Amino acid sequence: MPFIPHTREDIQEMLKTIGIQQIETLFDEIPDSLRHAPLDSIPDGLSEMELTRIARTRASQDSGLLCFLGAGSYEHHIPAAVWDVTARGEFMTAYTPYQAEASQGTLQLIYEFQTMMASLMALEVSNASLYDGATALAEAVLMAVRLGGKKQQKRARILMPASIHPHYRSAVQAIVYQQNIELISVPYLEATGAIDTKALNQLLDDETVAIVIPQPNFFGVLEDVDALTDWAREKEILSIAVVNPVAMSLLKAPGQWGTQGVDIACGEGQPLGIPMSSGGPYYGFLCCKKSHVRQMPGRIVGRTVDLNGKQGFVLTLQAREQHIRRAKATSNICTNQGLMVTASTIYMSLLGPEGLRQVALTCHEHARELKKILTNIQGVTSVFNSPFFHEIVLRVNKPVDVMLAELARRGIQGGYALKDAYPELSDCILVCATETKTIEDMMTYAKHLADVFEGRKQACPT
Amino acid sequence: MSNLIFDISRKGRRAMSQRPGADLKVCDDIPASMLRKDVPQLPEVSELQAVRHYTNLSRKNFSIDTHFYPLGSCTMKYNPRGVHKLAMMDGFLNHHPLSLEENSQGMMACLYELQEMLKSVTGMKGAALSPMAGAQGEFAGVAMIRAYHRARNDLERDEILVPDAAHGTNPASAVQCGFKVREIPTGADGNVDIEALKAAVGPKTAGIMLTNPSTLGVFEEKIQEIAKIIHQAGGLLYYDGANFNAILGKVRPGDMGFDVVHLNLHKTFATPHGGGGPGSGPVVANERLLPYLPIPRVAKEGDKYRWLTEKDCPQTIGRLSAFMGNAGILLRAYFYARLLGKEGLHRASEFATLNANYIMARLEAAGFTLAYPDRRASHEFIITLKKENKELHVSALDFAKRLLDYGFHAPTMYFPLLVPECLLIEPTETESKETLDGFVDAMIKILDEARTDPALVTGAPHTLPVRRLDDVKAARELDLIYNAQN
Numbered sequence: 001m002p003f004i005p006h007t008r009e010d011i012q013e014m015l016k017t018i019g020i021q022q023i024e025t026l027f028d029e030i031p032d033s034l035r036h037a038p039l040d041s042i043p044d045g046l047s048e049m050e051l052t053r054i055a056r057t058r059a060s061q062d063s064g065l066l067c068f069l070g071a072g073s074y075e076h077h078i079p080a081a082v083w084d085v086t087a088r089g090e091f092m093t094a095y096t097p098y099q100a101e102a103s104q105g106t107l108q109l110i111y112e113f114q115t116m117m118a119s120l121m122a123l124e125v126s127n128a129s130l131y132d133g134a135t136a137l138a139e140a141v142l143m144a145v146r147l148g149g150k151k152q153q154k155r156a157r158i159l160m161p162a163s164i165h166p167h168y169r170s171a172v173q174a175i176v177y178q179q180n181i182e183l184i185s186v187p188y189l190e191a192t193g194a195i196d197t198k199a200l201n202q203l204l205d206d207e208t209v210a211i212v213i214p215q216p217n218f219f220g221v222l223e224d225v226d227a228l229t230d231w232a233r234e235k236e237i238l239s240i241a242v243v244n245p246v247a248m249s250l251l252k253a254p255g256q257w258g259t260q261g262v263d264i265a266c267g268e269g270q271p272l273g274i275p276m277s278s279g280g281p282y283y284g285f286l287c288c289k290k291s292h293v294r295q296m297p298g299r300i301v302g303r304t305v306d307l308n309g310k311q312g313f314v315l316t317l318q319a320r321e322q323h324i325r326r327a328k329a330t331s332n333i334c335t336n337q338g339l340m341v342t343a344s345t346i347y348m349s350l351l352g353p354e355g356l357r358q359v360a361l362t363c364h365e366h367a368r369e370l371k372k373i374l375t376n377i378q379g380v381t382s383v384f385n386s387p388f389f390h391e392i393v394l395r396v397n398k399p400v401d402v403m404l405a406e407l408a409r410r411g412i413q414g415g416y417a418l419k420d421a422y423p424e425l426s427d428c429i430l431v432c433a434t435e436t437k438t439i440e441d442m443m444t445y446a447k448h449l450a451d452v453f454e455g456r457k458q459a460c461p462t
Numbered sequence: 463m464s465n466l467i468f469d470i471s472r473k474g475r476r477a478m479s480q481r482p483g484a485d486l487k488v489c490d491d492i493p494a495s496m497l498r499k500d501v502p503q504l505p506e507v508s509e510l511q512a513v514r515h516y517t518n519l520s521r522k523n524f525s526i527d528t529h530f531y532p533l534g535s536c537t538m539k540y541n542p543r544g545v546h547k548l549a550m551m552d553g554f555l556n557h558h559p560l561s562l563e564e565n566s567q568g569m570m571a572c573l574y575e576l577q578e579m580l581k582s583v584t585g586m587k588g589a590a591l592s593p594m595a596g597a598q599g600e601f602a603g604v605a606m607i608r609a610y611h612r613a614r615n616d617l618e619r620d621e622i623l624v625p626d627a628a629h630g631t632n633p634a635s636a637v638q639c640g641f642k643v644r645e646i647p648t649g650a651d652g653n654v655d656i657e658a659l660k661a662a663v664g665p666k667t668a669g670i671m672l673t674n675p676s677t678l679g680v681f682e683e684k685i686q687e688i689a690k691i692i693h694q695a696g697g698l699l700y701y702d703g704a705n706f707n708a709i710l711g712k713v714r715p716g717d718m719g720f721d722v723v724h725l726n727l728h729k730t731f732a733t734p735h736g737g738g739g740p741g742s743g744p745v746v747a748n749e750r751l752l753p754y755l756p757i758p759r760v761a762k763e764g765d766k767y768r769w770l771t772e773k774d775c776p777q778t779i780g781r782l783s784a785f786m787g788n789a790g791i792l793l794r795a796y797f798y799a800r801l802l803g804k805e806g807l808h809r810a811s812e813f814a815t816l817n818a819n820y821i822m823a824r825l826e827a828a829g830f831t832l833a834y835p836d837r838r839a840s841h842e843f844i845i846t847l848k849k850e851n852k853e854l855h856v857s858a859l860d861f862a863k864r865l866l867d868y869g870f871h872a873p874t875m876y877f878p879l880l881v882p883e884c885l886l887i888e889p890t891e892t893e894s895k896e897t898l899d900g901f902v903d904a905m906i907k908i909l910d911e912a913r914t915d916p917a918l919v920t921g922a923p924h925t926l927p928v929r930r931l932d933d934v935k936a937a938r939e940l941d942l943i944y945n946a947q948n
Contacts, residue, residue, distance in 0.1 A: 002806055003673035003732075004813050014820040014895060017827075026815045029681045029838050030713055041582035046801025048544040051466050052682065055797065061568030062561065069558045077920055083550070089527025090520035093541050096738035098874075100532075101926045102866050105523035106737040107514065112467050114945040119503035128738070131594040134784040142638075167784045170772075174756070176782030178605060178640040213676025222496055250489060254497050268784065278569050279785025280792075281740035293940070299738065303944075304936035307921070312928040316936040322597070322634035323877070327643045332634035335595040335728070339736030342516075349512040349816045350477045353504045361484035368488065387492045398594050408562050416560050417815045426538055435482045446888045462758030 007402045010354075018393055064411065066369070068439055070432025071218070072165050073279065073414040074271045076246070076359065077436055078343075079350045082273045084354075086343040092403065096299070096335065100314040101306075107313035110301040113345040117285050118188035119349075121265040124253030124290040127316035128299035129283040129336045133268025134171035134286025137164075137212065139297045139331055141176050143288075144238045146295045146330065147253045147263070156181045156209045161195050163188040164242060166421035169324070186430055188245045190424075193221040193384030193393065200231060213262065216247060217256075217429065220391030221384050222366070228433050229258030230302035241265040245285065246274050247389050249353065250360035264288045273342050273347025283337035283344070286380065294320060297331030362435035363390040366442070370433040375445045383428055391432045393418065393425065400429055403452055405449065410458055467515050467946050471505040477512065496893070503944075522927045524615065524871045525735070527877025530897050534589060534842045534874035535677055537729030538705045539814075545797040546734065547791055559785035561720075570767035570788070574760040576744075583807065584701075584723045585716025586746035589757040592787035599724025599743025600635035603700045606722055606754040607669045607781040608639055610698065613754075613777065613930070619668035619697070621875060621907040622760025623656055627678050627878040628741050630703060631824060634673045641668060648880060652680040652834045659691060667697040672720065674701065675708045675840030677878045678833065679818070682756070698722070707731045708815060708841035711808035722747045730810075731795035742791040753777040788896055798915070813891035814841035817898060821889055824902045829909070832870075833881045842888035844881055851883045856912040856919050858883040864911070864922035868904035 006014075018271040046054075067075050086092070090105060097103030097110075113128040130136040145156045158176075160169060160183040173183055184203050188194045192416065194217070212229035213228045225241070232239040233443065238260040248254075254265035270282040288296060294317065302316035323331040351359065369388045374380050374394060383393040396403060407414035415429035422428075433442065451458070489497065518777075524531065531538035535695060557569055577589040593599040604622060611619045622636040625646045644662055649655045670692050674682045682688070692699055701715040703725040711729055727733050728741040732925040735741070747755055749773070757778050759770040772778060787794075802810065818839040826832055833844035845906045847858045861870030862885065874886040889898055913920050923929065 001809055002811060003542065003804060003815050003892050005892070006813060006816075011816070014816055018816075018823045019821050023812045023816050026838055027712055027811075028820055029683055030709075031683065031686065034686075034713045034717050037583070037585070037709075037711055037717075039582055039711055039804045039807060040805060041578045042799065042804040045806045046800050048542075048801065051544070051549060051800055052802070055551060058568035059551040061526070061551035061553070062557050062566055064564060065559055067556075067560070069560050071560055075556070075558070077482075079509075081509060083515055083517045085520070087546070087550075088517065089518045090523040090525045091736045091737055092546070093526035093538075094523045094737045095531070095533060095538060095735040097534055097864065099524070099866065099872050100531075100931050101863065101923050101928055102521075102524040102871060103737075104927045105519040105521065106465070108522070109519055109737075111942075111944070115793070116502070116504050122500075122502075131598065131740075131788075132784050135594070135598075135782070136557040160522040165784065167781060170781040174605075175601070175638075175784060178638060178782075180610065180640070182607070193749060216655065217859075226495065236605040249502060253502070256498070256500075257663035259684045275555040275647045276558050277555050278557045278566070279787070280783065281788040281790050281870060282784075283740075290940075292677065293942070300942060303941040304932045306929040308929055309927055312931045314931050316933070316934045316940070316942075319937075322799055324630070325634075327633035327637045329634040329637075330632070332601060332631050333728050333733075334629075334631050334908055335739040335741040337594075337736070337740045338738030339734065339740060342737060346512060347506045347514050348507060348790045349507055349515070350480045350797075352476060352506045353501045354476060354506075355481035356502075356504060358484050360539040361486065361488055362482040364492075365484050365488035366737050368491065383624040387496065387739060389492075389929075395464060405562060405564070408565055413558060413561060413565070428500070443843035 029097055047361060052250060065413045066411055067413045068415055068431050068433065069413045071430050072268060073276045074434055075276055075436050076434050078275065080239040081350060082343050082346045085346055086339060090117060090340050092254055092339060097315060102314060107301050109342055109345055111303055111313050111342050114301060116345065116348045118287050120245055120253065121287040123287040124252035125293050126285065126386060127343045127371055128301055129296050130333060131337060132280060132282045132284050134168040136266040136286050137168050138172040138175035139241045140264045140286060141172055141181065142208035143264060143295050145181055145242055146237050147292055154180065155207050157184050157207045158209060159184050159186050159203060159211040161186045161212060161214060163195065163219055163352055164212060164214050166217045180375060192386040193219040194223050194386055195228065204235055208237055210240050212240045212242060213334040214242045215251060216244060216389040219384060219393045220388040222387040222389060225257040232258060233258065238263040243267045245269060246356065246360050249356040269340060269344055274343055281340055283340035298333050300337055301433050317398065322399050339387055359435050366433035366435065366437050367392060369439065370431065370442050373442050377446060377450050390434060391430055393428050393430055396430045397427055400427060404450045407448055412445055412448055463708055466944055467505045469509065471507055471509055473506060475506040477509040480646045486912050490652040509631045509811060514859055527869050529869060530893060530901055532870040532873050532887050532889050534888040535704050537890055540892035541732050541734040542798060544796050547618060548797050549793045554793060564928060567767055570760050571798045572793055574767055576584045576792055577760060579799050580725060580744055580746050582594060584711060584746045585714030588751050588752040588755055589746040590759050591744045591792050591847060592783050593743040593745055593754055593760060594783055596724060596726045597631040597635055597667055597742040599700065600631055601638055601754050602745045602779065602782060603724050604636050604639040605720040605912050606751045609700045609754040609779050610751055611668055619663055621666045623662055623670040626880055627676050628671060628673060629677060630804060632702060644685060645888050650680045653682055653684055653836055654688060656684060656687065657776040659688065663695040667695050669698040669700055671702055672806055673704050675705045676747060679840050679843040680834055680837045681840055685718045704729065708811055712811050716748060722751050727791060727795040732798045733791045740791050742786045742788045751885060755778050756782050778935055780887050808939035812889050812928045817889040817891060817893060818842055819904055821887060821898050825905060828906045842886055844884050844886050846881050847883040851913060854912045854916060856916055860922065862907055864919045865904060866923040867925045870904055888889040
């Protein structure tokens with residue numbers, strides 16, 4: 001029996017100890033009328049070998065494309081050691097470290113992760129992770145509402161730029177909508193793609209609790225984060241940064257924005273050693289000023305000592321959490337994304353501060369190059385006139401769906417069509433280049449794009 | 463004392479093979495005021511130092527691969543290596559979530575078939591795979607119940623009923639959905655107190671959240687009556703799938719009268735727990751709640767798969783993740799279900815239940831007190847050490863810590879809250895009789911130690927990397943990040 005070790009003799013002895021004749025008797029408290037579960041749609045079991053064949057076919061169906069897609073999931077090189085060590089059974093098959101003495105590996109690793117992430121964000125504390133970037137932002141919004149509850153207000157408003165990832169906006173909406181929190185959309189400027197700061201004063205009202213500040217924003221555009229953070233402080237509302245963690249090795253980190261830094265920083269941890277994997281599992285990170293720590297959601301690890309005064313690590317501040325506070329918890333989160341944090345911690349250790357900065361710089365270098373190469377093609381123009389990081393919006397003056405489908409047939413994932421989320425950018429795509437793309441890759445892209453533009457047929461289909 | 467990675471870091475040391483080359487002048491188009499001037503505190507170590515450090519850390523963990531892990535309500539069964547290896551194939555790992563549907567058919571076929579299988583095992587009409595953990599599945603289910611009442615303009619229903627034995631995530635999720643929580647007591651037999659339930663339901667009842675078998679390790683025998691009471695009051699039933707491994711292939715929540723279900727794939731479908739995630743908590747719903755399922759979902763048209771979005775599902779509660787939830791975990795659950803097939807899924811619940819009842823019978827014979835001696839164990843059961851605590855001054859916590867010395871991970875302790883000094887024990891189907899016997903023998907030895915040498919038990923663990931840790935100090939003197947200056 002697959003994965004079940006019982007021999008016939010074992011079963012007989014166990015039944016005898018229990019004092020019954022057959023296993024089925026163990027289910028006799030279940031009403032008879034319920035005891036039928038036809039598993040019609042479940043096929044018969046397979047051997048590992050047979051299943052491998054199916055998996056290989058399916059995996060190969062979707063592979064082999066040259067990827068210039070970013071938009072929240074980024075193809076970075078992941079050192080071989082990262083997942084070799086992460087996939088050790090001792091990390092992969094442990095659970096939440098409730099028994100601290102039997103979980104010092106995971107707990108110390110999370111403490112190291114908290115240190116690295118807090119430092120990358122230039123803030124004082126980090127939690128042990130949330131599900132992904134979108135839910136981290138939702139939790140940050142809920143946290144800000146708890147922190148900003150100065151008045152007994154019925155409703156809370158959050159200034160949410162239109163230039164935040166559209167999927168993040170919908171996920172945050174779906175999650176916070178249940179609690180009378182209203183997201184106020186802040187427009188971006190047509191010329192720069194950055195937040196329209198003039199609109200902010202008009203959108204602000206007594207019920208506004210916080211502003212969300214992306215860096216870079218969904219378009220790859222860099223925001224004037226210092227001015228935005230100081231504006232929030234002046235208006236006595238909280239500031240929430242949503243950032244790309246790789247970029248923070250190059251760009252000013254949220255704790256350094258403006259005169260005093262942001263209150264909360266969060267984002268998607270995927271770029272730090274996590275494969276794209278069809279969208280997950282990734283992890284969300286969340287850091288904040290120390291004064292806000294008691295409103296933080298999720299697990300937090302602290303360093304302490306044992307009976308003999310020896311250093312050790314435990315889950316701490318558990319009085320915030322659902323298993324203690326139940327209905328009054330800061331969040332309902334229980335399981336987070338421990339294994340992804342394991343991979344990220346090893347990734348950051350292998351890269352180090354300089355290696356991570358080199359990744360960011362190379363991404364930027366390649367994105368600049370890609371922009372230059374693609375805008376050389378007749379009919380392709382850059383949309384925003386702003387500093388950017390590793391992603392750009394291009395106007396192609398063509399029906400983008402047809403163009404992207406044709407590029408895909410030629411083995412190239414050309415970018416993300418913006419038309420659904422931004423009707424005003426209906427003929428635009430968001431393209432990305434990370435450190436993994438070579439000049440040759442970019443030239444290949446440009447050649448095919450030019451061919452598609454000029455209606456040239458593919459000479460030799462790949 | 464174990465070094466932190468920062469202790470072995472030396473300025474200027476590099477894992478050179480891991481860095482691409484680039485020059486700072488490539489960012490001369492970014493205003494200097496936007497650039498970072500300091501260096502973040504990441505370790506500077508060689509590749510070997512990093513590999514050795516984290517390999518050695520891993521060895522300080524108990525895990526399923528290394529130890530029996532009878533953690534109640536967590537279903538720590540074997541996570542097949544083959545499943546992991548298949549999900550780590552390049553074509554799956556390097557697949558971008560926003561790829562065109564034409565370039566995603568392989569992955570989508572797996573997800574679609576998983577949806578179908580989850581519908582089948584639960585007896586439901588539709589499945590959404592995106593919730594990324596049990597608690598997010600709970601949130602989704604309760605949000606769907608809320609959306610249902612709102613769509614019917616039934617706006618007075620602001621209460622969710624939750625039994626006192628429920629997981630803490632249940633009330634927390636209900637509150638995140640904007641509901642008030644009303645607790646329902648448990649009767650002496652471990653079933654929901656029906657009279658108390660009848661008194662609690664009314665025009666304010668939006669629904670009830672139930673785990674069945676409950677966290678008390680027993681099947682809720684009056685489930686059909688409960689369903690009738692709730693439905694007659696206009697409420698809906700939410701099934702928490704934390705204990706689904708107990709009835710997989712035996713009984714379906716849909717037949718019990720539930721309207722929406724979440725499943726913990728990291729429990730029932732053997733995906734790794736990862737030291738605290740990633741999990742996966744898909745929701746499945748009956749006809750009534752079908753329109754409100756979260757997006758994205760996968761549809762099949764002819765032999766092509768396509769994503770269902772807001773356009774197809776205008777009443778959806780929306781998107782709960784940036785992309786497709788924990789897709790890689792979904793893939794693992796799919797492969798696991800294909801390996802086991804129909805027969806294997808039946809067998810999982812049978813042997814999980816056999817193992818639990820076996821340990822229960824042996825512990826009872828050895829003199830331990832069962833919380834519900836007159837009931838069958840589901841895939842788990844509870845013992846209470848109230849008597850031992852009173853007579854010998856040895857607590858459930860002491861037993862748990864001493865078990866670690868014997869090489870067994872401790873069962874869940876002090877949960878459910880209504881049973882004093884309790885241990886919730888769930889062996890799972892993948893453990894052998896010898897292992898179960900070893901666990902029972904250790905429990906008997908600890909009981910003996912509690913009588914003859916209690917300090918040995920109250921001072922445990924003695925053989926782990928650290929002795930008992932000071933939680934109070936950790937919470938009072940917060941030390942959450944390493945600071946080189948300290």
